[in-house]
Amino acid sequence: MHMSKLMVKTLREAPAEAELPSHRLLLRAGLMVPLAAGLYCFTPLGWKVHQRLENIIREEMDRYGAQEIHLPALHPLETWEQSGRAATMGPILFHLRDRREREFVLGPTHEEVVSILAGRSIQSYRDLPFTLYQIQTKFRDEPRPRGGLIRLREFYMKDAYSFDPDWETLDHSYRDAFDAYLRIFERAGLPVIAVEADSGAIGGKDSQEFVYLTESGEDEILLCDSCGYAANAEKANIQKPAPVPGEALPLEEVATPGVTTIAGLAEFLGLEERQTAKAVFYLADGEPVFACIRGDLDVNETKLQNALKATTLEVMDEAAVKKHGLIAGSASAVGLTGMRVVADETAVEAPNLVAGANKDDAHLRNVNHGRDWRADITADIALARDGDACAKCGGRLTVRRGIEMAHVFKLGTMYSESMGVHFLDEQGERQPAVMGCYGIGLERMLAAVIEENHDENGITWPAAVAPFDVHIVVINGDQAEVAEALAQLESDCEAAGLRVLVDDRDDSPGTKFKDADLMGMPVRLTVSPRALKGGGVEFKPRREAEARVIPAGEAPGEIRTALAEAR
RNA sequence: CGGAGCGUGGCGCAGUCUGGUAGCGCACUCGACUGGGGGUCGAGAGGUCCCGCGUUCGAAUCGCGGCGCUCCGACCA
Numbered sequence: 001m002h003m004s005k006l007m008v009k010t011l012r013e014a015p016a017e018a019e020l021p022s023h024r025l026l027l028r029a030g031l032m033v034p035l036a037a038g039l040y041c042f043t044p045l046g047w048k049v050h051q052r053l054e055n056i057i058r059e060e061m062d063r064y065g066a067q068e069i070h071l072p073a074l075h076p077l078e079t080w081e082q083s084g085r086a087a088t089m090g091p092i093l094f095h096l097r098d099r100r101e102r103e104f105v106l107g108p109t110h111e112e113v114v115s116i117l118a119g120r121s122i123q124s125y126r127d128l129p130f131t132l133y134q135i136q137t138k139f140r141d142e143p144r145p146r147g148g149l150i151r152l153r154e155f156y157m158k159d160a161y162s163f164d165p166d167w168e169t170l171d172h173s174y175r176d177a178f179d180a181y182l183r184i185f186e187r188a189g190l191p192v193i194a195v196e197a198d199s200g201a202i203g204g205k206d207s208q209e210f211v212y213l214t215e216s217g218e219d220e221i222l223l224c225d226s227c228g229y230a231a232n233a234e235k236a237n238i239q240k241p242a243p244v245p246g247e248a249l250p251l252e253e254v255a256t257p258g259v260t261t262i263a264g265l266a267e268f269l270g271l272e273e274r275q276t277a278k279a280v281f282y283l284a285d286g287e288p289v290f291a292c293i294r295g296d297l298d299v300n301e302t303k304l305q306n307a308l309k310a311t312t313l314e315v316m317d318e319a320a321v322k323k324h325g326l327i328a329g330s331a332s333a334v335g336l337t338g339m340r341v342v343a344d345e346t347a348v349e350a351p352n353l354v355a356g357a358n359k360d361d362a363h364l365r366n367v368n369h370g371r372d373w374r375a376d377i378t379a380d381i382a383l384a385r386d387g388d389a390c391a392k393c394g395g396r397l398t399v400r401r402g403i404e405m406a407h408v409f410k411l412g413t414m415y416s417e418s419m420g421v422h423f424l425d426e427q428g429e430r431q432p433a434v435m436g437c438y439g440i441g442l443e444r445m446l447a448a449v450i451e452e453n454h455d456e457n458g459i460t461w462p463a464a465v466a467p468f469d470v471h472i473v474v475i476n477g478d479q480a481e482v483a484e485a486l487a488q489l490e491s492d493c494e495a496a497g498l499r500v501l502v503d504d505r506d507d508s509p510g511t512k513f514k515d516a517d518l519m520g521m522p523v524r525l526t527v528s529p530r531a532l533k534g535g536g537v538e539f540k541p542r543r544e545a546e547a548r549v550i551p552a553g554e555a556p557g558e559i560r561t562a563l564a565e566a567r
Numbered sequence: 568c569g570g571a572g573c574g575u576g577g578c579g580c581a582g583u584c585u586g587g588u589a590g591c592g593c594a595c596u597c598g599a600c601u602g603g604g605g606g607u608c609g610a611g612a613g614g615u616c617c618c619g620c621g622u623u624c625g626a627a628u629c630g631c632g633g634c635g636c637u638c639c640g641a642c643c644a
Contacts, residue, residue, distance in 0.1 A: 012593060012605065013579045017637045027578095037636065085644090092643075109644090143568075143642050151643085199644070207644085218643085314641090409644075437644095476602065510604040517604090530603070538603090 001468070003503045008045050010515050020216050022450040023148025025459050029519050038145025038153035040443075045519070048467035050156070053442055053449075054135055056187050056464065057158045060180045066131040066160055071113045073137055077103035079112045083418045088311045094139045106139035111411070111437060114161045115419035122423045122433060125165045129173055133160035135442070147216065149447040150403060156442035163416075163433040165425065167205070170434045174206065174410055177438040181210055181406055184440070189462030189567050190448055192405055195221050196231040198302050205410040207235075210440075211402035212448040219404045222384045226395030233399070234302035236384035237391035241296065243350030244275050249366040251334075254354075257361045260329025262295040265363065269354060272296070277347050277355040277367060279331040281321055284310035288324045288339040292332075293381060294346035294353070300383035307342055307379035330356035333373040334364060343375035344382050403448055406440040459520030460543050463563040468501035469493075470559050471521035473512045475528035477504055486527045489537060489552050496556035517542070522566040523559050541566065 014024035031046030080086035094106040162173035192210040199207035220233035276295030305313040332355035348369040355367040386399040416432035526538035540547035
């Protein structure tokens with residue numbers, strides 16, 4: 001490809017709205033052009049990278065026997081009503097109507113549709129197991145698209161779905177997908193870590209995310225520095241400090257004028273925070289819920305939501321707090337009626353806690369579970385924080401941020417039951433298939449590849465995803481010797497199976513070098529009178545500082561070597 | 568949805584406070600020179616100043632309403 005013919009426009013300066021390095025470079029290098037919030041056009045250059053990522057994924061999925069399919073993006077609304085997710089996914093669904101006023105949604109994912117497809121193919125346990133996958137567009141009406149390709153409203157996802165006769169064989173399908181993902185990210189030059197993730201109220205057993213660690217990520221991850229435990233903040237478990245022990249003492253009210261915070265309460269009474277009880281109020285599916293945890297801990301709302309099996313959970317606003325007669329800052333479950341109480345184990349086990357008296361400026365000492373109050377649900381609802389103790393080994397947890405690249409789930413039978421994916425087992429009994437699902441965000445992956453592979457001058461593509469292998473800069477291409485050398489070099493490289501980009505534009509050398517750095521092909525060759533005089537062509541791997549002159553005939557071999565190193 | 572900022576040629580910005588014929592740099596076109604890190608000179612083209620309503624003799628500028636974009640948060644199987 002010659003740059004004089006390539007539809008690309010590089011920018012000296014990035015648009016003001018772009019902040020992330022990947023976003024700025026995607027725009028500056030001319031890989032994409034914005035259309036609207038969360039929507040981008042890919043240029044020929046950008047699309048080549050996208051396709052190379054796609055192909056890596058396709059190869060690794062095919063390698064373990066997953067089968068590629070294609071599904072509609074447009075789904076009848078009833079499909080989503082059948083699974084119940086029309087309600088739970090709610091506002092994220094793009095809705096539209098056809099000319100006969102029939103309602104459709106644009107698929108944000110494809111569990112429902114793939115289940116319908118699978119259900120029509122499965123009759124016997126002999127038909128199982130298998131894994132289907134698709135690489136196609138998904139639509140989500142995100143509340144806030146952001147970060148260039150990090151969060152889009154229309155995006156490519158590789159989504160795979162496994163169908164197994166039982167949980168045991170699902171473990172194998174899951175493992176196959178997991179291993180394929182490790183190979184995919186390895187090949188794409190993207191360091192990721194697998195972290196335990198929440199599988200949601202929707203159910204399922206195991207769930208892991210593949211996360212690329214970066215400060216600009218939106219996912220919060222807890223990492224244990226001693227045992228390697230890694231979990232999404234929604235899922236992370238901690239070892240909670242032991243309570244202050246003691247025999248149950250008589251309940252006693254104490255005046256606490258103006259005290260409304262745990263820190264203030266502990267200081268006022270000269271106690272530790274773990275000797276107090278904290279209360280937080282929520283509306284779960286619209287119903288009031290009283291959450292209670294020991295004062296030194298915070299509530300993990302995902303865990304709380306799971307404990308409640310609620311589809312929505314929100315913190316009560318002031319009006320709701322008032323309406324339900326709660327006293328913020330002095331609330332406790334003692335004497336509380338009219339709502340469910342969910343308590344963390346710590347609040348149940350610790351004796352003689354200080355809790356609110358359910359009136360202003362007063363608290364209760366020596367509150368004990370069982371005697372003074374009772375939890376409707378007792379569960380672990382504690383939030384892991386930076387510095388907390390690892391649940392597995394007691395080591396120190398550190399909070400890191402990252403971008404979720406992929407998510408693997410053991411779904412179980414939820415969709416097979418609602419969408420009708422059944423088979424007859426060896427006993428002739430009708431069973432729902434046990435499903436798993438495995439998604440990778442393509443554009444997000446592309447953005448992360450750039451986040452990981454760039455320097456102050458531009459992109460430094462890993463060889464496996466670069467749009468071209470070699471970028472040939474021509475200087476004084478109008479001179480006959482130079483033109484001749486270029487033609488030979490180009491055909492030698494192409495004969496060696498290399499993807500060649502030639503900057504044949506009539507621009508100054510400086511402009512071409514800057515663009516070559518910005519666009520970031522793994523190897524740059526310069527054909528010029530000077531290099532010819534020096535005995536060949538100038539050879540410079542993008543990630544190295546120094547260039548050297550090599551005989552032109554050796555270029556293809558040297559490029560191959562450099563590509564092998566540019567991972 | 569809450570908080571903040573921004574909207575002027577393709578990109579980066581000035582002009583807005585204090586109303587008076589829209590400007591700079593880059594990019595673009597043509598010509599010449601130059602030819603190893605976004606080069607020089609000359610001549611050009613390109614604008615619903617986000618939209619609407621209002622105030623005014625006169626609005627990019629003031630007022631009201633709306634839209635869009637970005638960031639933070641909420642949200643995000």
